[in-house]
Amino acid sequence: MKKIRFFMLLAMLVAFVATIEGLGLLAGIDAYFYDHFFRLRGSRETSDRVVVVAIDADSLAAFGRWPLPRHRYAALLDRLEHAAVVSFDLLLTEPSADDQQLAAAIRRHGSVILAGHLEQGGGLVEPSALFSPRGIAHVHVEPGVDHVVRELFHSIYRKGVLIPSLSSAVYEADRGRPIPRAAFSGDRDGLVQQDQHRINYYGPAGAFTTVSLVDVLEGRHSPDFFRDRLVLVGVTAPGIVDQVATPFSQLRTRMPGVELHATALNNLLDAGALRDVGQWFETTSLLVFSLLLARLFLAMREQQALLAWCASLILLPSASLALFVAGRWLPPAAFLVSGSAMFAAVYLRRLNTAVRRLDREYAAMVTLLGRGIGGEAGEVRENGGLLSLLSERGINEKIRRQSIMTARLVAMHKKLEALLKTERETLDNQIRFVEMLSHEYRTPLAIIRANLDILELRDTEAPRPFTAYYDKMKRAVSRLTEIMDISLRAERMDGSDNRMQQRHLELTGFVRLLFEESCALWTERTLYLELPEKGEVVIFADAALFKTVLLNLVDNAIKHSPPDEAVSIALQVGTGAAAISVCNRRPCIPAEELERVFDKYYRGRSSANIQGAGLGLYLVRKIVEQQGGTVQLSSSAEVGTRATVTMPLLRTDGEATAPGRHTSS
Structure with missing residues (x-):
């Protein structure tokens, strides 16, 4: 939902860019690209039918000062008798002595276009009524x-009457048919311009075939040279007429007006005028392009998005240039502005998200480490976002407080490292102590075992009444040796030195042997064993450590129950797991102590008069969990206290049935 709202915001941003383009605020940027595209594209060939007769400096030197007598134009028309159309980019509005001669020449030629002039107020200044040209056209352009x-505009309507452009009038006179013009729409009492024509220049000034008026009149060009050509007559002499700036004018080569109209005429002949792609297409393309670019930015990392944005600043003008060469004009400014706005919007969104995350992380740190860090006292705003950067100290405040927090964390890290080092040293000393203790105990235990063997050999009295005691003492000595080995391994496991020797362990036989050993160790107590009647139960465990687990549970059950109470050991097989439980009848453990009894060195209130160090159940849980199992303790006055070890099964052979009961007393 947030992403949808974000894209709706982006669409509104694109609409805003399209609006400012429509208002003309980006016209300067588009004009810059428009002019440079002409220079990048270079010059093109012009039509050999279009010829400019120039009233240049040589003509004025030969025929006198401007304006020239009009009989010169009459003579020119006679020399251009074979031209298809002759047009004058000259205002022949004032009467002169040679008007009759020029009027006769215009009638003899029969295809002459004269220029009219639109005054500031919208009035049309037409040529002298004595002339009867084929048409009157305007020479107005739009700088x-x-x-x-x-x-320029090919159609200007004055009080509803069409005044064609000079180029379109020449083209229509040559082809004998009108150019396509939009239907008139506007105020019939005013001045309306229609049929906009983007001039597709062929190069700087001098691109068209140009001959001097003096050369034509003095016969340096035969009349056949102009056969079937379209001739435009105009002034090119500097200082007489304003020359216009074109996209090629960066070379300071301004273009005479007559050549400008020749360019527009050539555009009509080769259908080479630049055409707009259309407002609907431009707006749709702008929206689609902008949203796709924003989606691309969102899918990229910041550096990749930056490179993509820079690439778009190159590719967009390149695509517009390709369309320009093909004769289509797509203004690139709106796309560049919109693409940049998409990049800025995505970047600000990510920055806002990062600032919010920074505030949340800081709030979490303050909660964990305390609010008095570096003198901080105010409430932490978790969702300030970008608006929080506009506060009095802005981003510097966030950097300052994070620096304080980082320094605090570094100090705590160093302190923790020192504590861990001390803990490791303590643990190493503990392990070395246990190793020394194990080593020192082995010698006296070996001596005791050897002397027990000697006493047993020397017991020759029948019926050997002390044999059972010898066996019990030897088992106890063996168990002491085993306990020392297991204790050493347990200490090493506590130091993350996993030395377990796990293997496949058949649990039914293992529990049966452990039951028999328990009966031999605690001959004065009554023990019960419940096993499945058939089936092999296999787990993956370290046999020695697992034996320590079960013997610890049996030992606890015996120590924490009266001498006349029985202790039961049961093996049950379920789906995917086997459970071994050791249960005595009383006393009951309080509920608040059930979990704490597994803590290291913890002893409950009922253990005050019972020998122990509070390590047995701690080792039980640690060993069981390291072998992938769980241990649970439950206690109630009705059932008693039950410790249950659950281990995942590797396999079972046969189905578990009702358990059989074994008793030792």
Whole structure:
């Protein structure tokens, strides 16, 4: 849901970019790319049908000062008798002595277009009524705010009457059919411009075939040179007429107006005018592109997103340039601004998420370590986000408090390392002590065992009344030796030195042997054994350590019950696990002590007069858990106290049946 809201926000941001583009706020950037695309594309070939007759400096030097007498234009029309159409980019509005001569020449040629001029108030200044040209056209162009001419309008309506552009009038006179024009829409009493034409320049000034007026009149070009050509007559002499700036004017080569109209005419001939891609297509493309780019930024890391954004700043103008070369104009500024806005929005979203996470982590640290860190006293805002960066101290405050926290954690880390070092040294000393104790006990135990063997051999009196005592004492000595070995291994396991020797252990026979050994060790007590009547139960365990577990449980059950109470050992097999339980009848352990009895060195209230160190059940739980099992203790006045060890099964052969009962007393 948050991501949907975020993308809706991005769509609104794209709409805002489209709006400011529609208001013209990005026109300067688009104009920059537009002009540079012309220079990158370079010059193109022009039509050999279009010829400019230039009233240049040589013509003025030969025929006198401007304006030239109009009989010169009459003579020119006679020399251009074979031209398809002749147009004048000259305003022949004022009467002169040579008008009759020029009017006759215009009638003789029959395909002459004259120019009219739109005044500031919208009025049209037409050529002299004496002339009867084939058509009258406007020579108005639309310079941009930077005075560069990039477009003109082929149709200007004055009080509902069409005034075609000079280039479109020449084209229609040549082809004999009108160009496609949009239906008139607007105020019939005003001035309306329609049929916008983006001028697709062919190069800087001088791209078209140009001949001097003096050369034509003096016969340096034969009349056949102009056969079937479209001739535009205009002034190119510097200082007489304003020349216009074009996208190629970075070379300071401004273009005469007559050549500008020749360019527009050539665009009509080769259908090479630049066409807009269309507002609907541009807006849809902008939205789709922006959202896809935002989705790409979200899927990337920050560095990758930065590289992708930089790549988009190169690829977008490149794509626009490719369309430009193909004759389509797609303004790139909105795409660049929108793409940059997507990158900024995604980055700010990630920054906001990071700041919120930083605040939450800091709040958690304050909760764990205390609020008095580095003099901090105020309440921690967990969800400040980016707005918290606008506070009085902003990001510097967050950095400061995190630095304090980091210093505190480093100090605690060093302290913990020192404590762990002390703990390891203590543990090593403990293990060395147990190893020494084990070594020192072995010698006297070996002496006791050897002397017991000697006493047993010397007991020759029939019926050998002390044999049972000898056997019991030898078992006790063996058990003491075994306990010392197990204790040493348990200490090493406590130091994360896992020395368990696990193997497949058949549990039924193992429990039976342990029961027999318990009966021999505690001959004065009554023990019961319950086993499945048939079936092999296999677990994965260290036999010596597992034996220590069960003997500890039996020993605890015997020590914590009256001498006349029996202790039972039971093996039960369930689905995927085997449970061995040791149970006595009384006394009952309080509920608050049931879990604490597994703690190291803990002894309950009922153990005050019972010998022990509080390590037995601690070792039981540690050994069982390290071998993948669990141990639980339950106690109640009705049932007694039961310790249950549960181990995962490897396999069972045969089905578990009702348990058989074995008794020793």
